[in-house]
Amino acid sequence: MATAPSNLRTQFKTELTCGICLELFTRPKETSxxxxxxxxxxxxxxxxxLSFLRSLREEEKNLDEKKKQTDSSIIQAYNQMVEKLIKRRDHLLAELDENHTKNLLRIQIERETVLADINELSAACDQAEQELQQGLEEFFILQxxxxxxxxxxxxxATPTPVQTQPAVFQPTDTPVPVLGHVMAQSLPSAPILAAPASSIEYAARGTGHQPQKMTFGGExxxxxxxxxxCxxxxxxxxxxxxxxxxxxxxxxxTLQGTFIGQFPTVVSEEQKMGPNDVAMxxxxxxWVVGGTLNSDFAVQYSKQGRVLRKFDLQTSGWVRGVAVDTTRNHILITHTTGDWCPQGEVQVFRPDGTLVGTVGRQQGMEHPQYITVDGEGNILVSDWGNNCVYVYNEDGQFLFQFGGEGSGTGQLNSPRGICIDRAANIIVADMRNSRxxxxxxxxxxxxxxxxxxxxxRAVAMATQGQIVITDYYDNKVSIFQNF
Known part of the structure; x- marks a missing residue:
């Protein structure tokens, strides 16, 4: 191949050098x-x-403001409820005063009528005695x-006792008024899912042991x-x-919350009762205890709901509890008498309704309701009036009591249901403390x-180790495992 002229080689070298310089000088500008x-x-x-952080600060301010508003709403609801309770109290006291006044008026009218009769008889007898002492001239007129x-x-007719109608106070069986509920508002974008008939969740919050809870029912x-x-x-x-x-x-x-069957708590063909408590x-x-408007009963049903036997209970106006001492074949039923100064006891019956004896009056029970018998035959009774649990031996002799009003450790506030687990521990539904x-x-x-x-409200142990609890306010039943 022929060799290029020297002037072409010089020109090519110059152009190459200028291209490299161009690349070197223009690259920083392109990088920038x-x-x-x-x-x-x-x-x-x-x-x-940063804008997101500012929105968080705004959200904190909004939350603080909403909390203040909610605090105010709760206090307002409380004040309104107190005001309603005060009005109701004053209304009840006014009714009582009116009833008392009417009864006193009946007595006063009867007293004045009888006093007038006494005065007439007394005057006639006194006049006759005076004239007898003076002589017998006007004997026939006097006679x-x-x-x-x-x-x-x-x-x-001889005066009969005045029929008065003293008023009595029957408190409602609502342990504590419910102001309302505090709940978190749903997120706008979150879908609302239909709740299943039963649900499983972990009852405890935070770290540590978490008993599993399954809930079913509803009002x-x-x-x-x-x-x-109940x-x-x-x-x-x-x-x-x-x-x-x-x-x-x-x-x-079932223990999974599946419905099996039901039967009405009938007393007779025409009459049903509201069941207070049930025991097996x-x-x-x-065995079911309960009552109608005017009568209380203890009724034994078969598993199919057929009435096997029943006996009448003394009407008290207070709810009752029932337990069965399977060793002695005794039916134990709580009973309360009195309105202003209630006195409670446990009545012990044979299945035919024969009263065997009573337990607990000496300890000053007020409102005993739920009752259970442990494996040794000891009798345990929750008293929501005295906020404690009484324990007696199988012969009804007092052993000890525990609890006491309050919300502290070991204290109780309106204790209701009671049962015994497999380790002989005592489980109590502490109703007003919501635990x-x-x-x-x-x-x-x-x-x-x-x-x-x-x-x-009520508690029971399953043979498999679960505990079953009814919720009076939610009208639901919860089953706890691994508690």
Missing amino acids: LTIQPLINEGRNIMESY TTLKDVVGKYRQK GSETGQFMDP SVTVSDEGVVIVADYRNQRIQGF DGKGNL VEMFDKTGKFLKHITTDMKGP
């Missing part, structure tokens, strides 16, 4: 054009983050006058719903039996089983 947009983008992102007066009252009269589920027991086969007070029925469920005897039959507590067999506090129920 590439980095600056990234810087701008980074600062824009940073500004959006006629006195005879007329005495004859008048001889035919007149209503349909199958599987409740209106005051009692519960569990059969050896694991059937959860719930006394549904205002629906006047007994319902049965050694043969699997149910269920566990004590050992000596009454020493062990732990809280749950603190997130509104109104725990």
Whole structure:
């Protein structure tokens, strides 16, 4: 190949050198054009983050303001409820005063009538005595006058006791007024899912042991719903039996919350009662205590709801509890008398209704309701009037009591349902404290089983180790495992 002229080689070398310089001088300018947009983008992102932080501060201010408003609403609701209670109290006292005034007026009218009769008889007798002392000139006139007066009252009926109607106060069975509920507002974008018939969740919050809870029911009269589920027991086969007070029925469920069946708590063909409490005897039959408007009963039902036997109970106007001492085949029923100064006791019956004896009056029980018998035959009674639990041996001799009014550790406020677990620990529904507590067999506090129920009312142990609790306010039943 021919060699290029020297002037061409010089020109090519010059052009090559200028191209390299051009690349070197122009590259920083292109790099600057590439980095600056990234810087701008980074600062824009940073500004959006700062804007988010400012929105968080605004949200904190809004939350504080909403909390103040909610605080004010709760206080206002409380004040309004107190005002209503005061008005109701004044109304009741006014009714009582009116009733008392009417009774006193009846007595006063009767007193004045009888005093007038006494004065007439006294005057006639006094006049006759004076004239007898003066002589017998007007004997026939005197005899006629006195005879007329005495004859008048001889035919007149003797005064009978005045029929007064003293008023009595019947408190409602609502342990504590409910102001309302505090709930978190739903997020605007969150979908609302229909709640299932039963749900499973972890009852405890935070770290540590978390008992699993399954809940079913809800307010209503349909199958599987409740209106005051005031009692519960569990059969050896694991059937959860719930006394549904205002629906006047007994319902049965599996330990998974599945409805099994129901039967009405009939007393006779024409009459049903509201069941206060239910207990199971050694043969699997149910003893239910409750009442109609004017009568109280203890009724034994078969598993199918057939009435096997019943006996009348002394009407008291207070709710009752029932337990079965399967060893002695005794039916234990709580009983309260009196309105202003209530006195309570446990009545012990044979299945035919024969009263064997009573337990607890010497300890000053006020409102005993729920009752259970442990494996040793000891009798345990919760008294929501005295805020304690009484313990007696199998012969009814007092052993000890525990609890006491308050919300501190081991204290109780309107204790209701009571049962014994497999380790002989005592489980108590502490209703007004919205919790269920566990004590050992000596009454020493062990732990809280749950603190997130509104109104725990009745408790029962299943043979598989679960605990079943009814909620009076929510009209639901919860089953706890691994508690």
